[in-house]
Amino acid sequence: MKVASPPFDSLAVREMYDLWEMAFGPDIAPDITFDPLSGAEKNANDFRVYRVFIADQLGATAIVVTPIALPELGALGEVATHPEFRNRGLASGLCEQLLEDFQCQGGEAMFLGTVNPNAARIYERFGWSHIPDTKLMVNLAGNETPNEFLKSYFTDQDTPKAKVGEATSRIPIIPLIVSPHSWSVLDANVSIFSPRVESQASCLGLYNRYQALRNESRGDWFTLVADSGKVLGISSAVHVEGKRFQVDGFCHESYAGMFGELIQAAISWCSDQGATQIIARLSSMDEEKQSLFESVGFHEQRLDGTFEHGNQKVDAVVYLLG
Template identity: 30%
Template sequence: MEVKRFTVPLDSSTSTTLTSLWGDIFGGGYDPLPGLYAGEEIHCNDDTIFACIEGSSIIGTLHMTISRKTPSLAGFGEVATLPEYRGRGIATSLLDVAIGCFESKDGRALFLGSGNPAAQRVYERVGFLRLQNSNIFARILSDMPADDFYSEYFEPCGAGEVLAGSPSERIDMIPLLAFPSPSPILDCNLNLFSTTYTHQPSCMGLYPKYESLRQRGGEFFALRNDKGRLVGLATAVMVDDACWMDGFTHPSFSDGLPTLLRAAMDWGTGKTVRYRTKFPVDDSFKQTVFSQLGFRPISADILEWCSEYFCAGR
């Protein structure tokens, strides 16, 4: 079985061939990323497509994205075999080759998402384990238990800096969003919920939610710790005359949440004097943080179980 590697940026013919193959296999569940294939994210991520070739045709693929800021993390997507070639070990071989490649670059944790039981069996056979309350599967290299990896990866250290969001967050946000946070709503602007309470169906589909906020005219912000690891995310978007904002951090970095949220508030300065957010009434942590930022409750019934807060005078 010949496995060929295509490194992004792809030439336009390869990009067209792969886009068409993935469109046929995934149908409406496939979101083409022509900018990424053309190299727009090359400074943030290292993307490789592993393709199984028969004759001159691509019959199976796997897309690996390694984060340049955190090269210990990678995500797999577009794991696909043409229907007539399934059940011959093509996906398994591509996974083995890609895992070996990541391992040789000192990679530590791989993530992928799947709701397809046939694919899940293949992933589990090559060492992926499903993370709590999600369709996210992780494979920690050197067979470290996922819990130990999480404890080490999010080990408390100094809060670093808040930056405008970028594709550097594409992979780094997966372990952060999969972590079971005590706050039920992680981000009300994106309908992102904690895996403590709600099943998370997405993995590689998480970053596109943040990207789509930008398409709605909004912005997002990333909190990275002293080690450069992504430990918090916040968003801001104008809806009518108010700036809706929200955010969350890993619990070990909750002290950084006010700074992160202030970046979102600063984005709204000059656009509005009204800021809004929402979270469950019993989320005392968010209530404290938003109160410190000047938010006050204005109603208790925007959602049956949420209060709406706003900040006047900014």
């Protein structure tokens, strides 16, 4: 087993991508893209790439990502074994080793997302358990249940501030998004719903969804970050058409009082782009969210289609700023 960190040369990246395409299928894009593998996030996140080679051929991979400023958190991704080498204990061996390394370095909670029951059996054997209402699992060094961990993780976070979304938030957005939330639509701009209404299956891919807004020049995203580096809220802004922009966002329920500052960051970005109309498209079910948008100057304008999450269809209401 080899353990290495970025930068990887393009040959090594190609080799991993070929294995992942074989393991996950050609239509599933890897959560870990070329940029972090070539070292682009070295000041924000520690990427540990675990690989098994069999006679010089890449046989299995797993990647653990830990925020440098918040080493108690981690996320596991790209667990894959070449079809020829399956059922020989390669993925199990990687999971056992990477978990030991993570916990030795102060890791407390390692998240992952899986829809593959064969993989879930391996994770369960090494102590991962399902987070209620999600397809995510977490391995906790302590004895709490996932919901007890999430509750204590968000308690008493000091001096949260709104700032532009960064790679340092790649992992800390995961516990925020999977925490129980009474709103149904958390962020319409990136189709993120409350786990209560739609089971969240993505883990490392959540950051990519936000970052794609910026990379594809469709919009931008912002975070509410405490002194500890924990992310307590996320907002986003997207260009709709002409000078029309749409904002959305959510906070952890304990920090709802900071929602105004967080959404203001998204509104200011729209204004900087020359927006003449800023809207929000909210679920008719989310009355508390509607009140928060009203408190920052939005007013209800009209019904506009539906949100579809799980098996439900819920009316969408457009709110206009000013």
